[in-house]
Each structure stands twice: as C-alpha cells, then as structure tokens.
Amino acid sequence: MCGITGFWNPQRNSERDLRSTLDRMLDVLDHRGPDERGSRLFIDQGLALGHTRLSIIGLDCGHQPISTDDGDYAVTVNGELYNYKRIRTQLACESLECNGKSDSSIALPLYLKYGLAMVEHLRGEFAIVLYDHREQRLILIRDRFGIKPLYYAAGDNGLVWGSEVKSILQHPDVPAKLCPKAAVHQMMQVMVPGSTAFEGVDALQPGHMLVAQLRDGRLEIDTQRWWDFTFPESHDPNPDPAEYVQGVQDRLIDAVATRLEADVPVGCYLSGGIDSCSILGLATTLMQSSVKAFTIAFDSDEYDESNIAKRMAERTGAEQELLRLTEKELYGPAFERATWHAERTFYNTLAVAKWHMSRRVRACNYKAVVTGEGSDELFGGYPFFKRDWLGREGEEAGVFAGAILAEEDQKHAAWQDLCGFTPSWLQPWMLVLQRCSPLLSSDLKDLLNEYDPIAEIADAIDPAAVRGRHRLDISQYTWSKTMLEGQILTWGGDRMDMANSMEARPAFLDHHLAEYATTIPPEVRIRDGVEKWVLREAMVNVLPRELYERKKFAFMAPPAHTDPVKRAAVQEMIDHWLTPERVAEVGFFDHSAVERFIHDAWRETDGTIARRNDILINHMLQLHMLHGQYVEGQPLPAVD
Structure with missing residues (x-):
C-alpha cells in the first residue's frame, strides 16, 4: 500500500x-x-x-x-x-x-x-x-x-x-x-x-x-x-437457495484467506454488523490463532454497536482493541485533519472516528486490516434497497430517517427516464439539496437555474447497465457507481486509513465474489424481507444467533443534535470557520441565511429534520475548511 x-x-x-x-x-x-x-x-x-x-x-x-x-x-x-x-x-x-x-x-x-x-x-x-x-x-x-x-x-x-x-x-x-x-x-x-x-x-x-x-x-x-459491476438482464426463475448459499460461502472464504497474506501482522476491523463479524470469524479459523480486532465505541446507545462486537470477539477468542470516542475526539482539530485527508466534505463524523481508529491500529504496530465494506452493495443490505423493491410496508426508519431514508417519496425526471423510478438511496439527498438551496449565495443560486445536479448524476450512469434490470439490481448498481466509490471507499475507507499509514482490505469486494453476487436472484439476496439473507445463511455457523437474526444497524457516529456537549463543540467550529468574512471570501453561501439557519437548527425538535440540519452544517463547515487548507494554505492543527 x-x-x-x-x-x-x-x-x-x-x-x-x-x-x-x-x-x-x-x-x-x-x-x-x-x-x-x-x-x-x-x-x-x-x-x-x-x-x-x-x-x-x-x-x-x-x-x-x-x-x-x-x-x-x-x-x-x-x-x-x-x-x-x-x-x-x-x-x-x-x-x-x-x-x-x-x-x-x-x-x-x-x-x-x-x-x-x-x-x-x-x-x-x-x-x-x-x-x-x-x-x-x-x-x-x-x-x-x-x-x-x-x-x-x-x-x-x-x-x-x-x-x-x-x-x-x-x-x-x-x-x-x-x-x-x-x-x-x-x-x-x-x-x-x-x-x-x-x-x-x-x-x-x-x-x-x-x-x-x-x-x-x-x-x-x-x-x-475495462470492467463493470454488471447485473444480468434476467435471473433464474426457480433458484435453489442452497446453491447460492454455498457459492457465497466458498468465495468469501477464499477472499478472506487471500487478504490475510502479508509479511506483517493483519488484523480486522470489528463493528457489531454481520459483515465485519463474518470476516473476523473466518479469519480466526483460517489463521488458527488469535486475531487482533479493532472496534469503535460511541457515547450514545442509539449509535453504538460495541457490545455486540465484544461478544463476537469473545466468541472467536480475538484480542479486541476498543476505542471509545466522544465529542472531544470527533470535533475540533481531528475534524479539520480528517477533512484535509478526505479532500471533500462528509455528512457524518464517522470519518473522524475512522481516522482515530486507523491511528490506534498503527499505535498497536499493525499496518493492515481486513474489513467488511462492500457486503451491503453485493447482497442488498441497505434499507433503501428493500424499499425500492418491496416498498415501505413494515419499514422502521428510526435513525435512518433524514440521513439514509427520505420521509417523503421524491421523483426526478432524469432518473425516472433512466431507471423507471427514482432510487430511494438518492431521495434523502434530494431533500438535503432542497433544504440547502436557500442558504446559497446569489452566484450559486444563479448556477442552479442552469445546472441540475440530480440530472448530472443520472447522466453519468450507463443506461445499458440498468435498463431491463430488476429494481433491486438497478438500486444496487446506481448506489455502487456513486456512493460506494465517492463516499464509503474514500472518506469512509482509504483516505482515513491511509492518513495514518494503514492499509484496509475489503474482502467482500473481491471481484470473484462480486461477479458471482450479481447472478444471485433478488429473492435469495433479500428473502422474506430479510436483507442479506444469502450471506446470513452462508455464515450461520460463524455468527452468534443474536447477530444472525439482527436487522441492519446504522453504523454512524452520533450527530451533533443528540446532546448539548456535541452542539457546543460544533458551535465552536462554526464561530471560527463561518464568520462573515470567511463566508464572503469563499462565496458559496449567504451569511445572513446561514446564521438564521444555525440559530433555528439548534432548536429543532423533529429528529428527521435535526439530522438533516447536522448534515448541512458539517458540509458548510468543511467547504470553508477545504478553502482554508488548500486555497489559502493554512496549516493543520495538532491533534493530541
């Protein structure tokens, strides 16, 4: 690396x-x-x-x-x-x-x-x-x-x-x-x-x-x-689920075994999800020895998975390194440093948490870990994939609302033409765009009169790869061509890991496994409403029962609106980066509108809107940080 x-x-x-x-x-x-x-x-x-x-x-x-x-x-x-x-x-x-x-x-x-x-x-x-x-x-x-x-x-x-x-x-x-x-x-x-x-x-x-x-x-x-994550135009109408379960198991074992090869020790990232737990379980068996597992813990029960991760570590005999993070670590100098490494904005401080985690990995003298990224993309793990195929019935948005799922259905002509529907993964971000539009400077408002960002994203998707495909295939493909690379593998992956000279190896994105996953019929990927069913069955003897039966959990850091200490930490960054002078220099926003927005945001009681406000504040802060760091050449602050 x-x-x-x-x-x-x-x-x-x-x-x-x-x-x-x-x-x-x-x-x-x-x-x-x-x-x-x-x-x-x-x-x-x-x-x-x-x-x-x-x-x-x-x-x-x-x-x-x-x-x-x-x-x-x-x-x-x-x-x-x-x-x-x-x-x-x-x-x-x-x-x-x-x-x-x-x-x-x-x-x-x-x-x-x-x-x-x-x-x-x-x-x-x-x-x-x-x-x-x-x-x-x-x-x-x-x-x-x-x-x-x-x-x-x-x-x-x-x-x-x-x-x-x-x-x-x-x-x-x-x-x-x-x-x-x-x-x-x-x-x-x-x-x-x-x-x-x-x-x-x-x-x-x-x-x-x-x-x-x-x-x-x-x-x-x-x-x-030279390669694409392409789904077939039709799937087996009478699939044998057991065949696909075995096919996933065989290829995942091979992918993990391949990524354990190195001339230095290799550890595992471990959250409480079935993806990283599957990786750790297989790695433990393949190495026939204790594996070092690295886990992030947050100070909010609604967002913390560390208890389940701890049980998985105990089950496998892994040596677990637990990193507890609060507002002191997620904001301030670490937030600025993560922004410099990301080279773009991020909506949630999970990026900062990942920066701290890679730092801990190196402090433990590890240079490489195997990770679980890519599983949701292959096997239909995100809630918006289910919504696109099965609709809203029985859905519990919870902390997904406002950040991952839209509370109201959105449509856009370019996406309706491209896919036959507007993918659910895009819809919350369409609402974020609507909410941020009044905050923009007159120049950017003029830009939006001529430039349609939603249509521009659609134009970058190959129509031949989506037309005639199943709705679940279309949803997985369009997400993978945009958010997987532009978000999960950048500020959620390589950029935060390599910031501290640490290599991450996402076993699920082995192309042998990925190419096989595209052939799995939708009703085997998501079966009886259970996301990633085929993976759960493939790993049934690896995962603890409670994890095997668990629904998708939001792996995000607690947003700022969730407690007053975090709000105060964000406000301190706002006071430094969003001054009238800085906002005018960057030229993207109207300072008066931003000031009113932030005043109202800290008083918002609707959880969905509050999460959306947090997203906008993070992005605004980071656009000004990027300008300061790269255009003005301001030095990075030290991190304790």
Missing part, C-alpha cells in the same frame, strides 16, 4: 524542475508511504514517476518505481495484487522474469505479455501508473470498485496524477480552486462520478484506464472502461 504521483509535460525537460516539482508532490503523500520513497525521471520526455511506500509484502525487495533492465518500461503501484505468486510462477515458466519479489513486480511482465489486457489478470485493490517508453505511452489503471484512489489533471500543459488530489495541487500548472458545481454536490452528499471538489482535477473512475499517447509533441488522452 503506497502513494503514487507524477506528471508528463513533453515541453518541460529540466532535470532540476522535474525533481523539485516531484519532491513537493511526494512530500504531501508521506502519510501513505513512510517506509521508503522512490522516483524515476525520463528527462528528455518531461516525465516523472514518484512513489512513497508502505511495506507490507516483500519488505526488503519492493522498491518502486520498478523498471525493466533496459529502462524502457517503468511502473508504480498502489495497493495489493493478491495472485502474484501464481502469476510470477507462470511468467517464469515463459521466461518472463519479475524484477523483485513483491506483489507489484508482476505488473510489468504482465504488460509485456498482454499489453492493456493485463488488467484482466489482476486480482485485488490497486492503482497503477505504467510508462512504455518504446510506444511513448502512459497508462493509468484503477481497480474494479475504486478501492484505491487515483486522480488526474489533464490540459495543454500535459498530465498530472496522484493517489490524492493534494499531490496534484503541488504541481505549478494546477492551481487550487474549489469548484462551485462540486460544492453543490457536496452539500447534497452525492458527487458526480469522476468529479472532485477541485476545478480541473478528475477522478479516474473505477474499472477504467486512461491512456496518454505522445504524438507530434502533444499528449492525446483517452479513457476507457
């Missing part, structure tokens, strides 16, 4: 400029790879490749960038390529040697053998940048679900890339400027796939590659999709 960055501008070939620029870009990625730093310059071509390394596999033999002996090919890899031993052996049989014994060493030989089709042979979570000097071609590759990040800025001055946007913004050709359209999307939580918070910087989408080809002294850039 590492950080990668670099740039290619054929018009600039000063070694001093190349090296000094690359060093600045690498400096801000030290947290992703504190163990080692490497670079490779192609001076005449104006190309620089940089790498910061977190050593997990091949501790003494994984230096990057990796080059061929003739120097014509070079590659940097961020992530894990799990099938590397088998591939390395196969390549050796064909006299294609790997330069080194780390998992990343298979990338160049695979390219030499298969060209761009090398991606079909990769298993794991990865971002790869490969330069082919003979063909004057640069290739950026991102894994199937976007577990590992990869961003780029392309223009007349060439191409700049990085594992995080902050490294790209260190390049002199990429000014730091927040994008007004992206600000609107962040306020409503849902980004357009492929976009970022910053003007001129894009995200390489999951399952895509970018190819930059040098022709006549200029770069021609093309992106193409």
